[in-house]
Amino acid sequence: MQVDNAVIRAQALCKSYQGQRVVDNIDLMIQAGECFGLLGPNGAGKTTTLRMFLGLTLPESGSLTILGHPIPAVAREARARIGVVPQLDNLDPDFTVAENLRTYASYFGLRGAAVETRITQLLVFANLQHKTDAPIDTLSGGMKRRLTLARALINDPQILILDEPTTGLDPQARQMIWQRLRELKQQGKTLILTTHYMEEAQRLCDRLAIIDHGRIITQGSPDALIQQHIEPYVVEVYGNGVQAASLADGSLPRSARIEQVGETVFIYMSQEDPNVMAMCQRENLRFLHRRATLEDVFLKLTGRDLRE
Amino acid sequence: MRRALFLPALWRWVPVWQRNFAVWYKLFKPAMLGNIVEPLLYLLALGYGLGSFMSSDMAGVPYLHYLASGMACASAMNTASFEGMYSAYTRMIMQGTWVGMMTTPLSLRDVVIGEIIWAGSKGLISTAAILLIATLMGLVADARALWVLPLAWIVGICFGAMAVVITAVAKNYDFFLYYVTLLITPMMLLSGVFFPVDGMPQLLQIGAKCLPLYHAIGLIRPLMLGQHNSDVILHLGVIGGYIALAVPLAIRLVGRRLLT
Numbered sequence: 210m211q212v213d214n215a216v217i218r219a220q221a222l223c224k225s226y227q228g229q230r231v232v233d234n235i236d237l238m239i240q241a242g243e244c245f246g247l248l249g250p251n252g253a254g255k256t257t258t259l260r261m262f263l264g265l266t267l268p269e270s271g272s273l274t275i276l277g278h279p280i281p282a283v284a285r286e287a288r289a290r291i292g293v294v295p296q297l298d299n300l301d302p303d304f305t306v307a308e309n310l311r312t313y314a315s316y317f318g319l320r321g322a323a324v325e326t327r328i329t330q331l332l333v334f335a336n337l338q339h340k341t342d343a344p345i346d347t348l349s350g351g352m353k354r355r356l357t358l359a360r361a362l363i364n365d366p367q368i369l370i371l372d373e374p375t376t377g378l379d380p381q382a383r384q385m386i387w388q389r390l391r392e393l394k395q396q397g398k399t400l401i402l403t404t405h406y407m408e409e410a411q412r413l414c415d416r417l418a419i420i421d422h423g424r425i426i427t428q429g430s431p432d433a434l435i436q437q438h439i440e441p442y443v444v445e446v447y448g449n450g451v452q453a454a455s456l457a458d459g460s461l462p463r464s465a466r467i468e469q470v471g472e473t474v475f476i477y478m479s480q481e482d483p484n485v486m487a488m489c490q491r492e493n494l495r496f497l498h499r500r501a502t503l504e505d506v507f508l509k510l511t512g513r514d515l516r517e
Numbered sequence: 518m519r520r521a522l523f524l525p526a527l528w529r530w531v532p533v534w535q536r537n538f539a540v541w542y543k544l545f546k547p548a549m550l551g552n553i554v555e556p557l558l559y560l561l562a563l564g565y566g567l568g569s570f571m572s573s574d575m576a577g578v579p580y581l582h583y584l585a586s587g588m589a590c591a592s593a594m595n596t597a598s599f600e601g602m603y604s605a606y607t608r609m610i611m612q613g614t615w616v617g618m619m620t621t622p623l624s625l626r627d628v629v630i631g632e633i634i635w636a637g638s639k640g641l642i643s644t645a646a647i648l649l650i651a652t653l654m655g656l657v658a659d660a661r662a663l664w665v666l667p668l669a670w671i672v673g674i675c676f677g678a679m680a681v682v683i684t685a686v687a688k689n690y691d692f693f694l695y696y697v698t699l700l701i702t703p704m705m706l707l708s709g710v711f712f713p714v715d716g717m718p719q720l721l722q723i724g725a726k727c728l729p730l731y732h733a734i735g736l737i738r739p740l741m742l743g744q745h746n747s748d749v750i751l752h753l754g755v756i757g758g759y760i761a762l763a764v765p766l767a768i769r770l771v772g773r774r775l776l777t
């Protein structure tokens with residue numbers, strides 16, 4: 210049996226808005242030192258769940274403890290040990306970069322020389338040392354996100370809650386955030402993050418839960434989820450959909466599963482089949498042969514329909 | 518044991534106040550200029566201009582003296598109200614500052630109380646500026662007028678708390694016009710800032726006496742003019758009553774807005 214070292218225990222959490230369940234019986238155990246991902250389509254209930262962790266949204270029913278503190282009853286003590294990167298930036302536009310950190314530290318009752326040292330370290334960590342005295346509105350989106358991450362670390366938290374930390378960032382900025390998050394994990398911090406980028410979850414998360422309509426559909430390590438839910442080999446065939454679909458007729462291994470989305474056909478297979486590639490080449494179709502990813506799992510479990 | 522990362526209960530509003538003070542201090546000079554020039558213009562225009570048409574004193578003092586003490590009160594009301602409405606709304610909704618604070622050990626109550634005390638402090642600042650001008654113009658009787666400062670703070674807290682109640686239910690900035698038009702402006706005109714309440718129809722007098730500005734003037738004007746203070750308990754009681762109602766209501770309504 211695994212040693213239970215849970216820093217977050219959520220049992221049967223529920224929340225409704227206007228009679229609509231947006232968090233529906235969520236059970237989560239998040240272990241100390243792991244990076245846990247919450248994935249789900251828009252409106253799945255990720256942010257609402259995280260707000261409950263902070264005591265900002267009161268659960269209708271269910272129980273929740275964080276670091277041993279019952280939430281929302283003792284949320285203040287819990288929040289003292291948590292760092293938060295919210296989905297929408299709320300940096301203080303009236304202050305410079307360093308002033309933002311200093312002001313935020315004051316909300317924890319932190320001030321003085323120790324804070325100044327910490328600010329210097331965090332600005333180096335976030336690669337913002339050259340922006341110390343810059344006003345917030347002169348920062349790029351990536352810089353703002355990094356500053357928000359630095360701000361979340363001002364109290365040296367045990368748990369970091371990151372709501373879509375890399376949404377809207379360019380690949381360089383995203384890679385840099387990933388690097389920093391790995392460093393934080395190595396320091397022993399527990400990370401809880403939501404994301405719409407499956408490759409991000411696959412790279413960073415030890416375990417993750419896929420949520421839809423407020424319910425956890427599945428949870429486990431990224432590899433385990435791929436193994437459990439999807440065929441390991443995928444061929445994507447592009448172009449004339451009708452033509453590609455005709456591939457399906459008899460020429461595919463019987464176990465293959467076909468999905469057609471517009472002009473693209475996805476062929477999911479339990480084994481590599483050279484015939485499929487040969488056939489695509491013969492028919493002069495553009496195609497991509499690859500291993501199954503978390504994105505395939507996600508789309509299979511939550512469907513390909515747009516939300517909202 | 519690691520250090521507790523939150524302040525003792527009585528002091529938690531302080532960092533919220535300090536945050537707002539720090540922002541204000543950045544624009545200290547233009548802000549003070551506004552605080553000084555505007556009332557100065559009013560005093561010169563109305564006090565000398567209008568006052569020169571008056572054949573007799575107003576309630577026993579020259580009109581300029583009367584007006585200065587009235588404006589000291591009205592200014593606390595206006596400044597605290599606007600801080601509690603437009604500026605607070607910007608921080609609450611547009612900038613997400615309050616929710617940002619609430620992801621730290623500060624709670625909604627700490628934030629709202631800090632904002633209200635800050636609004637009161639801005640009221641105090643504007644009254645202090647007028648008191649200074651009035652003193653320099655020789656319109657203040659004696660050192661007893663220093664009592665005006667703590668009173669202006671309390672009056673500012675009262676109007677700040679009322680303003681945050683409105684802010685908590687405001688859908689947008691335009692909503693504040695209702696409050697300003699229906700309450701602040703009538704109070705400004707009918708509570709004895711510019712002329713004594715006694716001359717007004719009975720009904721308006723009763724209305725004025727139910728609202729806090731009348732009582733703020735009742736406390737502050739005699740202190741500036743060197744007159745005898747009467748009904749102190751009544752005046753303080755009404756203002757304290759408004760505070761006692763508005764602060765918990767503000768906390769509750771902001772909670773309904775933000776802790777969804």
Ligand SMILES: Nc1ncnc2c1ncn2[C@@H]1O[C@H](COP(=O)(O)OP(=O)(O)OP(=O)(O)O)[C@@H](O)[C@H]1O
Pocket residue numbers: 226227231249250251252253254255256257258296777
């Ligand atoms: N304060 C609120 N009042 C009413 N409905 C709300 C409120 N907050 C969230 N909802 C609804 O609850 C549902 C879940 O919202 P939530 O923000 O948790 O989703 P999410 O998974 O974070 O989505 P996204 O990926 O778009 O950020 C949505 O349908 C949303 O419209």
Ligand SMILES: [Mg+2]
Pocket residue numbers: 255256257296372
């Ligand atoms: Mg969200």
